[in-house]
Amino acid sequence: MNKLFYPAIFHNAEEGGFWISFPDFPECLTEGDDMEQAYEMAVDALGLVITSRTEEGEIIPKASQADEITAEDGVVVIVEFDMLAYQKKHNSKAVKKTLSIPEWLNEEAIAAGINFSQVLQEALMLKLNISR
Numbered sequence: 001m002n003k004l005f006y007p008a009i010f011h012n013a014e015e016g017g018f019w020i021s022f023p024d025f026p027e028c029l030t031e032g033d034d035m036e037q038a039y040e041m042a043v044d045a046l047g048l049v050i051t052s053r054t055e056e057g058e059i060i061p062k063a064s065q066a067d068e069i070t071a072e073d074g075v076v077v078i079v080e081f082d083m084l085a086y087q088k089k090h091n092s093k094a095v096k097k098t099l100s101i102p103e104w105l106n107e108e109a110i111a112a113g114i115n116f117s118q119v120l121q122e123a124l125m126l127k128l129n130i131s132r
Contacts, residue, residue, distance in 0.1 A: 004082070006064075008022050010038060
């Protein structure tokens with residue numbers, strides 16, 4: 001569930017710009033001064049509602065089909081949400097991990113000036129096929 005695609009309705013705002021609603025997330029509303037800002041705000045709002053629901057143990061609804069949505073006074077736009085990119089941006093606090101390695105390997109790594117945290121992060125990202 002790394003990339004999700006949800007339809008949003010972009011409505012023209014009376015004062016200019018757009019306000020955005022999501023049929024699958026009625027509580028999710030945002031706005032932007034122009035199309036670019038509105039889309040960026042839509043991505044952030046979608047990320048916030050999905051992570052909030054996930055943290056609360058609520059169900060993440062399946063995305064509605066764009067052709068089944070009545071846009072009324074707006075235009076349907078598909079918004080892409082990349083869960084991994086969002087987590088990298090908003091949830092990058094460090095957590096402490098305890099691990100065990102052979103003493104000889106520890107001594108060699110210390111002598112070589114190896115940064116254990118960096119090596120572990122790089123190895124995990126390689127193992128998980130995640131790029132920076």
